[in-house]
Amino acid sequence: MRAYSSFKEIVRLVKKADSIGLVPTMGSLHDGHLSIIEKALTKNEVVIVSIYVNPKQFNDSQDLKKYPRNLNDDLEKLKIFNKIIVYAPNDRDVYDEGEEVKKYNLGEITKIMEGRLRPGHFDGVATVVEKLLSMFNPNDAYFGEKDFQQLLLIKELVRKIKLNVNIIGCETIRESDGLAMSSRNKFLNKSERQSASKIIKLLERAKKLYNTSNLKDLKSAILKQAYSIDNLTLEYFEIIDISKYLKNKKEIRAFIACKIGNTRLIDNIKI
Numbered sequence: 001m002r003a004y005s006s007f008k009e010i011v012r013l014v015k016k017a018d019s020i021g022l023v024p025t026m027g028s029l030h031d032g033h034l035s036i037i038e039k040a041l042t043k044n045e046v047v048i049v050s051i052y053v054n055p056k057q058f059n060d061s062q063d064l065k066k067y068p069r070n071l072n073d074d075l076e077k078l079k080i081f082n083k084i085i086v087y088a089p090n091d092r093d094v095y096d097e098g099e100e101v102k103k104y105n106l107g108e109i110t111k112i113m114e115g116r117l118r119p120g121h122f123d124g125v126a127t128v129v130e131k132l133l134s135m136f137n138p139n140d141a142y143f144g145e146k147d148f149q150q151l152l153l154i155k156e157l158v159r160k161i162k163l164n165v166n167i168i169g170c171e172t173i174r175e176s177d178g179l180a181m182s183s184r185n186k187f188l189n190k191s192e193r194q195s196a197s198k199i200i201k202l203l204e205r206a207k208k209l210y211n212t213s214n215l216k217d218l219k220s221a222i223l224k225q226a227y228s229i230d231n232l233t234l235e236y237f238e239i240i241d242i243s244k245y246l247k248n249k250k251e252i253r254a255f256i257a258c259k260i261g262n263t264r265l266i267d268n269i270k271i
């Protein structure tokens with residue numbers, strides 16, 4: 001499996017394809033990423049997988065520095081797929097010298113949760129996703145529900161700048177104990193990994209309580225339970241009505257962000 005750093009070369013290769021799927025990733029691939037690629041391949045003749053750790057979406061330079069990068073391992077994992085093309089650019093292939101992120105103003109969705117705690121993060125995400133969509137002009141682009149707020153943001157981006165692409169959400173793939181797969185999970189030591197498996201328990205408890213408790217009691221029960229988990233520092237826990245952000249989609253979801261030791265993890269479920 002080879003990786004291309006020139007998007008023009010890829011555009012030449014996919015020119016005749018009936019339909020193109022795009023799966024943007026930051027690499028360090030796991031089964032969550034692979035399941036998205038599989039889904040994209042069921043609908044598209046060719047799927048472009050981008051592997052790029054986008055510096056513009058990191059508001060913490062230490063986090064960017066230590067983000068795992070394993071291109072050779074990634075290419076090895078992707079060997080199982082036919083009909084995919086890997087785009088693995090360098091920073092200078094994506095950004096001009098000194099280029100700033102665009103300021104998008106994508107509304108309320110960029111101001112809560114991740115938007116509130118990671119200033120500039122979503123403008124960085126939107127900047128790189130707009131670039132990828134414009135480079136490859138895919139029919140479909142695929143994003144995981146694991147980063148549900150990001151999925152909502154991309155839908156809003158595409159609506160606002162009127163890009164002709166379907167944004168398709170993909171279910172969260174989990175380890176056998178329920179921990180959402182994430183490239184960051186490899187930073188967890190044994191006891192932290194044990195604690196991380198309790199994140200899904202918090203979300204599932206919230207789901208149970210949602211029908212029997214008011215929101216205030218629900219939140220205080222979850223906060224109390226979170227406090228009792230070793231290594232865990234809660235950053236936020238929210239119950240959000242998605243219909244506020246996606247018209248015609250009645251859905252309530254519980255969202256959590258926390259640090260387990262030094263590793264920041266997020267998760268969410270439909271409740």
Ligand code: AMP
Pocket residue numbers: 024025026027032033036142143144145146147170171172173174180181182183
């Ligand atoms: P990342 O490499 O973490 O930026 O993720 C690339 C894409 O994979 C994003 O659309 C993520 O939402 C998605 N993704 C990450 N983890 C998972 C998972 N456990 N299950 C499904 N999709 C995921």
